[in-house]
Amino acid sequence: MASSNGHTPVLPGPMDRGAQVIGSADYLRLCRIADAAALLAKLPSEAAKMLDIKADHTSAVAQYMAEDLAAILSRSRPADE
Incomplete structure (x- = not known):
């Protein structure tokens, strides 16, 4: 859901569940998500234009990364279990 300025509102901080x-x-x-984020961060806009990489493409990668991160967090277990 977008806010009045067109940006996604800031999410509340995560609940501290300990280690x-x-x-x-x-x-x-x-590790793969970190590599993908680093690659996207290093991609100059000129190179993206030359390779015909659209905002929809990078948005799809970001969505995949967010879903994968959420899945990893949901499977994490307390360290003292």
Whole structure:
């Protein structure tokens, strides 16, 4: 939902659940998400234009990353379990 200025409103901070543990598959997913974010951050706008990369493409990547991060968070377990 967009705010009056057209931007997505700021989400509330996450609830502190203490130390969390994730599995090795989720750790590898986090590494891939970090690599994808770093790649998007380094992509100059001129290169994106030359490669015909549209805002919809980067938006789709960001949506995938957000969904994958949410799934990883939902599978995390308290470290003291």
